[in-house]
Amino acid sequence: MNPQTIKVACSNCNLRELCMPVGLSDHDLNRLDDLVAVRRKVKRGETLFTNGEKFTSLYAIRTGFFKTCLATEDGRDQVTGFQMAGEVIGLDGIVNDQHSCDAVALEDAEVCVMPFDRIEEISREVMALQHHVHKIMSREIVREHGVMLLLGSMRAEERLAAFLLNLVQRLHARGFSQSELVLRMTREEIGSYLGLKLETVSRTFSKFVEDGTVEVKQRHVRILDTEGLQRLVNNPNNHCH
Amino acid sequence: MNPQTIKVACSNCNLRELCMPVGLSDHDLNRLDDLVAVRRKVKRGETLFTNGEKFTSLYAIRTGFFKTCLATEDGRDQVTGFQMAGEVIGLDGIVNDQHSCDAVALEDAEVCVMPFDRIEEISREVMALQHHVHKIMSREIVREHGVMLLLGSMRAEERLAAFLLNLVQRLHARGFSQSELVLRMTREEIGSYLGLKLETVSRTFSKFVEDGTVEVKQRHVRILDTEGLQRLVNNPNNHCH
């Protein structure tokens, strides 16, 4: 690994509203600029951190797209999340001082490296940051509750619908289209995240196309009927009781 | 609701090693005693907090057993976890200042109420507490990763085996038997947690009994072959690829 690094500041970062608290005084903003030690570029296919690696920092994604995944010795493999610009990864490492999953860049990426001891230090001085860190961790817990609901109670179509809606919603919050998106991950990775085989993901896409709900050309997806997808996720008659 | 409340202190609590940081100075220990505002009793079947309720506090379980569950408007229902003495619940509420799931007592319980603003206040002064809070949240994230692996890649037998092993392990850490346990939840609640129907849970228990892996008498379970269960969870030949 050859981490390319550049020094930078949060205070004039255009992603600040996504990964930092808002409404800070100038003084507090200056303190925040000490948060990011360096930036680091990660090429597509490379890992930002891996299972077992010593935990030192959280990472705010500036550009690019990541997956986090769990690989057990006996060959199981589970994608636990997909992360995009403005999101923070590495929280899993805090509890045992070492990472418990791999973070893999699905496209060339750049992250802000935030040493965790520095986060804790500045958190003690800047209340807004302290609360922000707590919120980020709580948000991740709530997100995972949602995934548990998905994995535990939804059928294939419902899972894929929920997945697509979640992706566009997050992309839209970053200024992209509400209805069009380019998948950065393979069918197999989607399947791993959704607890389905890649063939099932592919078939379900095909079903959506037949129904006129979406257009799919490889990884390019256009959502034609957002409410149709929403109905799939929410319709009480659809559940496996 | 009629919360029965008693004032108390952490410094002489016999569960301290489970829910509080260790190795504190006397001064820091005294600060911690301000953490717990009151205790609160929750009767079996009652809720400690519910979805939508304003978030004010985290709760350390002193006695009893809880489930947390997500219930959506359209009738889905997902148990997201089972919690026992020494564990902390309520973390889901931080991000939006309101709880996003229900916490239901599965047996008469008592919790220590820790107002979150007080946690943040004392965290700023006591580094060990600050780090401890971070670890608790990170631990919950990692636990949920494990559940995602379970729900996403395991078959019914593997899920139930993993579930039982996890339960006895946590009970053992609290001084109970390594091989015997009393389930505090119904088959349906186990099923909801594991993404299975109650009938499947029941059948899988029966299969374990046939195989001589466990003895089951209603909610009383005795594990006869821990390694057999372990093998089920870890055996690479068992997966659905």
Next chain:
DNA sequence: CGACACCTTGAAGAGGTTCAAGAAATGTGG
């Protein structure tokens, strides 16, 4: 003791997986 909640078991059925083959896209080296 009777009502109710909980658990077990069977049989039929559905949804997703597995295996297999081929097509489409992507990347690589000459």
Next chain:
DNA sequence: CCACATTTCTTGAACCTCTTCAAGGTGTCG
């Protein structure tokens, strides 16, 4: 820049696991 290798995606058919529906048994609590 093209030919070839590789990865990724699609689709079909058979199979398997888990679910659904149904009925009866067991335990518990007022």
